[in-house]
Amino acid sequence: MKTRYLKIAGLVALIIVVAGVAFFPFYWNPKKSSTQVIFSDFMDLVETGQIAGTVVFNEGTHTIYAHVTAGQHLRTIYSKEATGPLQELLKKKGIRFAIESGGGGSIWLSLLFNMLPFLLIIGLFVMMGRRSQMGGGGGPMSFGKSKAKLHDATKPKVTFADVAGEEEPKEELLEVIEFLKHPQKFQALHAKIPRGLLLVGPPGCGKTLLAKAVAGEASVPFFSLSGSEFVEVFVGVGASRVRDLFEQAKKNAPCLVFIDEIDAVGRHRGAGLGGGNDEREQTLNQLLVAMDGFEANSGIIVIAATNRPDILDPALLRPGRFDRRIIVDNPDSKGRKAILQVHLREIPVAPDVNVDVLAKQTPGFSGADLASVVNEGALLAARREKKMVNMVDFDEAVERVIAGPLRRSRALTPKEREMVAYHEAGHAILRKLIPHADPPHKVTIISRGMALGYVMGAPPEDRYTRTRSELLAEVSVAMGGRVAEDLVFGEITTGASNDFEQATNMVRRMVTNFGMSDKLGPVTLGRQGGPVFLGRDMIDSRNYSEEIAYQIDQEVRRLLDEAYQYAHRTIEANREKLNRVAKALIERETLYAEELDDVMAGKVVALEPSRPTASAGAEADIEAPTAATPDAPPVAPPATA
Template sequence: MNPFGGGSLFRWMAFIFGLMLVWNIFALRPTPTTISLPYSTFLDQVQAGNVERVELNDQRVEGVLKRPVAAGAGATISGGSPFGATPSEATDFTSTIPGVGDLELLPLLRAQGVEIVASVEERSLLWSMVLTFGPVLLFVGFFVYMMRQQNRGQQGVFSFGQSRAKLNSGGDRPTVTFAEVAGSEEAKRELTEVVDFLKNPERYQQLGAKIPRGVLLVGPPGTGKTLLAKAVAGEAGVPFFSTSASEFVELFVGVGASRVRDLFDQARRNGPAIVFIDELDAIGRQRGTGMGGGNDEREQTLNQILVEMDGFETSVMPVIIIAATNRPDVLDPALLRPGRFDRQVTVGLPDVRGREAILRVHMRGKPVAKDVDASIVARQTPGFAGADLANLVNEAALHAARHSARMIGVQHFGEALDKIVLGTERPVLMNEHERKVIAYHEAGHALVSSLLPESDPVNKVTIIPRGRALGVTEYLPEGDRFNYSRQYLRTQLATLFGGRAAEQVAIGEITTGAENDLQRATQLARRMVGRWGMSEEMGLLFASEGVESPFLGREMAGPRDHSEATAARLDEAVRKLLEERMATAIGLLTKNRGILDRLAQALLDHETIDRQQVEAIIRGEDLPPPPVGGTPIPSTQVERVNPIAMPKPGIAVV
C-alpha cells in the first residue's frame, strides 16, 4: 500500500506548501540595511567620533554611526528590500573583535563618549533540546508513520475476503412498512407470514413448522422488489443485511466464497436477521454455461451460497434470505429447490387499482391541484411500473416549477406523460410535401383503427415531432388487457399498415416512414403464426426461433426447434397474413377517402387533434378554425405499451 496515496498525499503536499510559503514570507521580508566594517575601519570611525552607540557580545560588535559610511575597502552592505536595489551606504554596522582581544578598546570608546551596551547570548534549555533532538524526533515520527501505513495496508489485504454487506440495526433499521408499499397486495400477503414468524417464532416451532429459508422476489425492473424487502425488515424489527450479488465477485478466485461465509456468520450472530441480496442472477446463473465451461469465481460463490442455505450444517438462529431478480429463467436449479429458495413471489406490474395507490403515495406531500384525479392518471398509464409512476410525478413537478406554477395541475401531468412516452418536442424544419405525407400517414392509422372492431380508441393524433418520431398516433385502452383475441390482433396488424396504406392511396408513393410499423407488424404476425396457432397454414404447431425473457419481453437468439421446410412454411404464412391485412387497410381507406382527406387536413391545420375531434370528423362534422399562432390543442390521455405481454401496437410512429 502506498503511504502517500489518496488523502495522505494531499495532506503532505499541503504541509510542504505551507512550510515553503512561511519560509518565503520570512525570507522575502525587508531587513535593516547594515554595513559590515573591518575592525581597523571600526577603530578609525571611533577615533573620528562617528560612533554613537555599540553593543558588545563576546567578539561581535553591533552599533549605530552618526553619519552614513559608504561601502568599500573591505566594508560590505547587506539587507534592505529583496525587490529593490541595495543601498550604497548605511548607519547600522557590525564588526568583529580579534580573538586576542583589545585592551584599549573600552578606554577609547569612553573617551569618545560612545554609549556602551554589553550583552551575553543565552540559549534556553528547551530551545537547546529542540535543536539537539528535533531532527531525530522528526525522523523517528516519519518512520513510525510509514510502519502504521504499511500495517494498515496489510490489514486491508487480510480483510479482502470480508463481507461488504451493510448492516441496518437499531436506529438504522429500515422504517418502511407494508402500509407504504402500494400496488403489490399479493406479494405483501406472501411476505406477511415471514414477518409473523420473525415476530412470533414459538407459535410455528411448537407445531414443527419451518419458515422458508429463502424468498425469491421476481418481476420486471422498477416494480418495488427492494422496497418490499425493506418493508419486511421494517415490519419484523430485526437486523437487516443488504448487499448486491455483484459485490461477491472479484478478480481473485475464492474471495466471493469467503465473503459469503462472513456474511452468513454475521447474520447468525445477529439472528434472527434478514439478508437481502439484490440482482441474484449476477452470481446465481446456471453453472457450466459460460465460455470454456463457466466462471470459476462465480460458481464457487454460488456453491458457497448453496451450502450456507442448506448444507451439512444447519443454523440454529433463523436467518431468512430475501433475493431479487428479473431473470429467474437463468438461475441454477439447485438454487431454486425447496430448502433454499422455497418460495418465489412474483412482483408484477400493478393493475389500474395498484397504479392509483402508487400514485397517491408519490403525490403525498406535494402540492397537487384538486382537479388531478389519480384514478384517471392510473387509467392513462397501463404498463407503468412503480418506478415509472414515481418518475411521472417527479416530471410533473418539474414541469410545474418550469412554468412557475404553485400547484401541480392536470396539464403538467399531461406534459410529463408525453415526455416520458414520446420524448421531448423537437423543432424540425419540413417542407409542405413532407408535412402532408406525415399527416396522411397518421390519419391512416387513426382511421383504420376507428373503422375496425375490437380496436383501442384513438386518443390523440399529432404531427409534431417528438423524440425519434415525426408523428404519433396514440390510443387509450378501455382497461388493462391480459389476454388477446385473434380478431384484436388482426385489427392491430391492419392499424399498423394504415400509415403505409394511406401513403399509397393518397400520395401515390411510399416512403421510409413505415419502417417501425413494418417491424412491429412482422414481429406480431410471426408470433401469431408460430407461437399462438392463429394460422390455418401452420395449424397448432409451435415453431419459435428464440427464447423469450419472461419479464423483459424480448426474444434472445436460440436453437431452431423445427426443420428448414417448416421455417419456409412459417415465413410464407407470415407473408400471406401481412399482405391480407395490408389489403384490408387499403380497402378501408379507399372506400373512406373523403374522411381520410379531412383528417389529414385537420392535422395540417391543428397539428394535434384529440379523440373528440377525430370522432367528429368521422361523423362528417367540421372543426373550428385553429387557434391564433397554431398552438396545438393540449391532451393528457396517452397509452403505454405493456412490456410484459405481447408488444401491443398502442403507439404508431413515423
Template sequence: MKNDMLKNILIWTVVATIMLSIFNHFSGQQMMGKSSQLAYSDFIQKVHNGQVSQVSIDGQTIHGVYTNGQAFTTINPGDVGLMGDLLDYHVKVIAHLPEKQSVLMQIFISWFPMLLLIAIWIFFMRSMGGGIGGKGGPMSFGKSKARMMTEDQVKVTLEDVAGADEAKEEVGEIVDFLRDPEKYQNLGGNIPRGVLMVGPPGTGKTLLAKAIAGEAKVPFFSISGSDFVEMFVGVGASRVRDMFEQAKAHAPCIIFIDEIDAVGRSRGAGMGGGNDEREQTLNQMLVEMDGFEGNEGVIVIAATNRADVLDPALLRPGRFDRQVTVGLPDVRGREQILKVHMRKVPLSDDVKPALIARGTPGFSGADLANLVNEAALFAARGNERLVTQAHFEKAKDKILMGVERKSMVMSEEEKKLTAYHEAGHAIVGYLVPEHDPVYKVSIMPRGRALGVTMYLPEEDSYSYSKRKLESQLSSLYGGRIAEEMIFGAEAVTTGASNDIMRATQIARNMVTKWGLSDRLGPLMYEEEDNGSLMGSSRNANVSGEISKEIDMEIRKLIDRNYERAEKLLTDNISILHAMADALMKYETIDADQVKNLMEGKESGEPKDWKESDDGKDDGSSKLSSSQSQETTKTDLSDNHDDSVNDAEPKLH
C-alpha cells in the same frame, strides 16, 4: 465531519514540522561546515605563527579561536604530535569526553527517515481503505460487501408498498415470524429460509424486501449478486461465508441479494466448469442456506428478472423454496402507487389519480414515480406553486411519446406527408374491431419519431384475441397506405419501416407460437426467446416444407389486413383529408377531435391549444433552409413510429 477535518489538519501539521526540523538540521550542519572549515595544515601553520589562542578538542573535531576572536573548525587526521605543538606555542587546550550513544539510539537515528516514510504510507492506507486488513484494505478481498442497516435505519414499511397486494400477503407471515418466532416453532413449523422475488424491473422488489425488515424491526443486509464475483478464485465463496457469519451474529435478520442471477445461474454452463469462480460462489451459497449448520433467524430474500436461468438446486425446498411474483400493477394498484408518490408533491384540486391510473396501462411502480417527478418538474419550470392535472398529462405524453423536439423543424412537404401517415394510422385503428382507442395523434417530432399515433386501452388486457391482433396488423399498415394513396407509389417513404417490422413479427408469432393459423394448427414452430414475445429465431427442427408453409401463412395474414386497411381508407378518404388538415393546423389532436372528425364534424381546437396573434401556428416545427434533406431522411427510418405507445401483446 468537522472533527475528522481537524484531526487531519493536526496530523499534517505534525508531519510538516518534523520534516522541516530534519531539513533545517542537516542544512544547518552543511552551512556551518562550509563557512568555518579550516585545513589542518593551515591550522598547524597558524599555531606556529602564534595566531591561535584557544582550541577545544572533541574527538577528531577541533574547534578553535584566533587571537582576534574569530572561530574556526578543523579535523585532526591523527597527528600524534599535535598536543606538543599546542603546549609549546602556549595555546590553551580544552578537552571533552567522547559522547556515548546507545546502540538503539544509533539504530533509531539511522532508520528514522525510513520509519517516517512507513508511518506516512500507513496513514494514507488507513485514510483510503481502512487499514491493511480493515474494510476496503488490500487484505479485505474475502470480506463481505453487504451493507447493513439497523432496525432504526430502515424506515420503509408495508404501508409504503402499493400495488402488490398478493406479494404483501405472501411475505406477511415472514414479518410475523421475525416478530414472534416461538409462535411457529412451538407447532413445529419452519419459516421459508429463502424467498425469491420475481418480476419485471421497477415493480418494487427491493422496496418490498426493505418493507419486510422495516415492519419486523430487524437488521437488513443488502448486497448485489455481482459483488460476490471477482477475478480471484475463492473470493466470492469467502464473501458468502463472511456475509452469513455477520448475519448469524445479528440474527434475526434479513439478507437481501439483488440480481441474484449474476451468481446463481445454472452450473456447468461456464467456461471454467466446476472450478469456475462463479460456480464456487454458488456452491458456497447453497451450503450456507441449507448446510450442516443451521441459520436460524436468517432469512434470505433475493430478487431477479430471470428466474428461468437460476440453478435448480437454488430453488429446491430448504433454500429458495418460496417464489413471490411481483408483477406490473393493475389499474387499482397504479392508483395506490400514485397516491404514495403524490404525498411529497403539492397537488392542485383538479388532480385525479384514478384518471391518471387508467391512462397509464403497463406502467411499473418506477415508471409511475418517474411520472410524478416529471409532473413536478413541469410545474417548477412554469413557476407554479401546485402540480395540476395538465402537468401530469404533459409528463405522461413525454414518457409515452418522447420529448418534443422543438428545435427540429420540418418543411411543409415533410409535415404534410407525416400528417397523412399518422391520419392513416388513426383512421384504421379507429374503425377496426377490438383495437385500442386512439388517444392522441401528433406530427410534432418526439424522440426519434417525426410523428406519433398513440393508443391507450380502456382497461388492462392480459390476453389478446386473433381479431385484436389482426386489427393491429391493419392499423400498422394504415400509414404506408395513406402515403401511397395521396402521394403515389413513387413517393412512399421509409417512415413505415418500423411498422412493417412489427407487423411481420406479430404475424410470425401468430403462426409459429400462438397457434392462430387455420392451416398449420395449434403447434409451436419456434422457440420462446426467454419470455420475449417479439424476439425469436427459427427452430432448426422445422422442415423446409413447413418453413415454406409458415411463410405463406404469414404472407396471407399480411395481405388480408393490408387490403382491409386500404379499403377502409378508400371509403373514408374525405375523413383522411380532414384529419390531415387538422394535424397541419394544430400539430396535435386528441381523442375528442379524432371522434369529431370520424363522425364528419369539425375537429375543433385541442383543450390546451392557443393560436398566435396572426391565427397561425408558431411554426416551431418548420424546417429551416439550413436543415439538409439528408439529415431529415435519417430520422425517417423511425418516424411515424407508434411503437412506444402500442405495447406488444403479452400472451400467456
C-alpha cells in the same frame, strides 16, 4: 490456514526485497571502497598521467577521490596549502576536477536518504494494518469481508404503508413477518418458515421496496447487498464474502438478508465457455451451502430479487433454499391509482387532478414509471412557475415518459409536414373504423423524442390476453400510415419502418408461438433455448425442418399482405375522412378522441390551443423504434382480411 501462511510469507519476502533495494546504495559506495595513498604518491601519479576521469576535492573531510587508469579507486588527504599547486598541475595535465562541500554530518544524511523508501513502505503497511483492524475496509486482508450494509431499527423505516399496488405479494410476505415477530407460534407446531423467498418481476415493479418493507414491519436487522458485490477478480474472495455475510447474520439473528439482482452470482453452473472452476461458480457453491448445508442457519431468512429467473441454477430454487417464488408484476388500474396516491402525498396538486383518469392513461406502467410521471409533472409545474401541479402537467409527463420530450425545434418542410399528417391520419381512422382495434386517444404531428408524429391508443381496460381478431386488427392499423402515403401521394417514405417491424414481429409470434395459423395449426415452432451463457443463438437447436421454415415465412407473408389489403380497402372507402383528419392535423397539430369524431363526421371544430396529454400504445412513425407499448403487439383484423 494454508492460504493465510502463504500470504504472510509473501509479505515478508516483499519487505526483504524492498529493504535490500533501499540499503544497497548505502553499503555499496565506491568512495568507501577506495585505497588510501599519501599525497606525494598521488602527485606522482598525476605527473605520470595515470589518473583518469574527474578528481573530486571534498572540502569537509579534506579528502581527494580519484581513480587510476587501471580502474583502482584512490583517496588521499590534502592540506589547504597544497590545494593550489595540485589544481595547477591538474589543469596542466588536462584532468578535470570538482569541489564538493561536505562534513561530518553527511553520513547521517546519506543514511536517512537511503532508508527513506524503506521507512515509507513500512509506514504504508502499518497504516493498512490498522485500517483492517478498525474495519475500514481498505486493508489488504479486507477483500474477503462482506460488503453488506446493515440497516438497524434506529434508521427510518419503510413499511407496507409505503408500498401500494402489490397486495398479493404483501400477503405472501406477511407470513414471514409473523414468523420473525412470533417464532414460538410456529415452533410449537414444528413448522419451518421458508429459508428463502425469491421476488420475481420486471424492472421497476417494487421488488427492492417490498424487501425493505418486510424488514421495517418485522423490526429486525436487515442486511442488503447486490449479487455483483460478491464477485471480485481475486480467486476465493466471493466465497469468503458469503461466509462472512452469514457469520454476521448469525450474530444478529433473527434477521433478513436481501440480495438484489441475484442472477449476477446465481446463474446456471457449467454453461460458460471458460470451464466450471471459475470464481462465480465457487461463490454460488458457497451460497448454496450457507443457505442449506450441514450447519443450520435458524433465524436467517434470505430474500432475493431478479428479473431473470430463467437463468438461475436449479439448485438455488429447490426446497430448502429459495422455497417460494413470489411474482411481483406491474400493477393493474386499481394498483396504479394506489401507487399514484402514495407518490402524490407530498406534492401540492390542483383540484383538477383526477387520479382515476391518470391511472387509466398509464396501462402497463411499472411503479418506477409512475414515480417518474409524478416527478416529471412536478418538474414541469415548477418550470412554469406554478404553485400547484395541474392535470395538464401530469398529462404531458405521461407523454414524456412514453415518447420523450417535445421537439418543436425539428422543422419540417411543408411537403414533409403534409406527408406526416396523412400518415398519422391513416393510423387514426383505422383505429376508429376497424373492429377489435384499440380506439385512439390522441393523434398528433408534433415531434416528440424520435417520432415525427404518433397515434396513441386507449385500451378500454387492462387486458392480459389478446384474441386473434384483436392482434390482426392491430397489424392492419400498423399498415395504415404506408397505405395513406401510397393512396394520396403515389409515393412512400421511410416513416413506416417501425410500423412494419412491429407488425412482422407480431405476425411471426402468432404463427410460431401462439398457434394462430390455420395452415400450421396449434403448435409452437422455434428454437429450444441452449446454454444461456453460450448464447442461445450460437447453438442451432431449431425444432422444425427447412420445409416448415419455408411454410412459416409463407404464412407470415400471407397474413401481412392480407392485413395491408384490408387496411387499403378500408382507407380507400373512407378517403374523405382521411382528408379531413389530415387537414385538421396540419391546421391544429393535435386531435383528441372527441375532436377526431367530429372531424371525421365533417363537423366544424373550434380551433383551440393544443392540450398536452398522454396514454399508452403510441405508434411512433420514425425510422428507429420508439417508446410505444413495448410488448403490446400491433395486431389484428378479422380473418376475412
